[in-house]
Amino acid sequence: MESRRSSGDMGRIASWVKSHRPMYDRATQHPFVVGISDGSVDLSAFKRWLAQDYIFVKEFVPFLASVLLKAWKHSDDESDMEILLGGMASLSDELAWFRKEASKWDVKLVGIVPQKANLEYCRFLQSLMLPEVDYAVAITAFWAIETVYQESFSLCLDSSSKTPEELMETCQRWGSANFGHYCRSLQKIADRCLEKASSDIIRKAEEAFVCVLEHEFNFWNMSCGE
Numbered sequence: 234m235e236s237r238r239s240s241g242d243m244g245r246i247a248s249w250v251k252s253h254r255p256m257y258d259r260a261t262q263h264p265f266v267v268g269i270s271d272g273s274v275d276l277s278a279f280k281r282w283l284a285q286d287y288i289f290v291k292e293f294v295p296f297l298a299s300v301l302l303k304a305w306k307h308s309d310d311e312s313d314m315e316i317l318l319g320g321m322a323s324l325s326d327e328l329a330w331f332r333k334e335a336s337k338w339d340v341k342l343v344g345i346v347p348q349k350a351n352l353e354y355c356r357f358l359q360s361l362m363l364p365e366v367d368y369a370v371a372i373t374a375f376w377a378i379e380t381v382y383q384e385s386f387s388l389c390l391d392s393s394s395k396t397p398e399e400l401m402e403t404c405q406r407w408g409s410a411n412f413g414h415y416c417r418s419l420q421k422i423a424d425r426c427l428e429k430a431s432s433d434i435i436r437k438a439e440e441a442f443v444c445v446l447e448h449e450f451n452f453w454n455m456s457c458g459e
């Protein structure tokens with residue numbers, strides 16, 4: 234994949250969102266999410282997503298720990314640690330929320346087998362945890378993973394959406410303005426790291442971004458039962 238220079242005042246991340254727009258939209262406006270926002274979602278798909286995402290989030294914790302470790306070792310800005318620690322605290326909250334939500338929907342979380350798309354996504358996370366993966370690459374992937382959920386679930390909070398009341402809490406968790414602010418902080422960190430990165434690291438970060446979009450799309454498809 235060719236690495237492009239970011240154009241004008243646009244940061245590297247915004248330029249990638251622009252140049253990969255079709256893939257970005259495919260990941261952030263998936264029929265699963267559109268179904269939540271227009272009220273047509275199949276509740277069995279929602280329950281499948283809930284159980285599979287719980288498995289994913291459990292894997293996401295060590296991934297974020299590896300990003301934190303990289304920030305501690307390589308970041309030149311102390312506020313990165315603060316932002317990432319805040320992210321770790323919300324993951325702890327998120328896991329508790331999954332358990333509560335699962336009991337509300339009568340979804341079993343124990344003994345659930347991860348499906349293929351989930352396994353592949355978790356394997357990708359594990360590959361990014363390796364110490365040789367640069368901080369700029371890992372933080373770009375982290376930003377992308379959080380942002381896909383932010384963009385997706387914020388769709389369901391639009392004034393024109395018909396999101397069912399019982400799914401509003403799910404949508405607020407990732408679609409809220411607060412979570413949006415957090416994602417923009419991650420984007421700033423990623424842009425700052427990429428500004429100083431070599432062309433090889435920039436190329437790897439762009440590849441990681443594209444891989445996240447692909448995995449997120451597959452994850453939604455899996456949730457729909459495809």
Ligand SMILES: Cc1ncc(CN)c(N)n1
Nearest residue numbers: 286289290378379382452
């Ligand atoms: C698959 C997936 N992608 C992103 C997120 C947001 N942390 C999540 N919970 N699950």
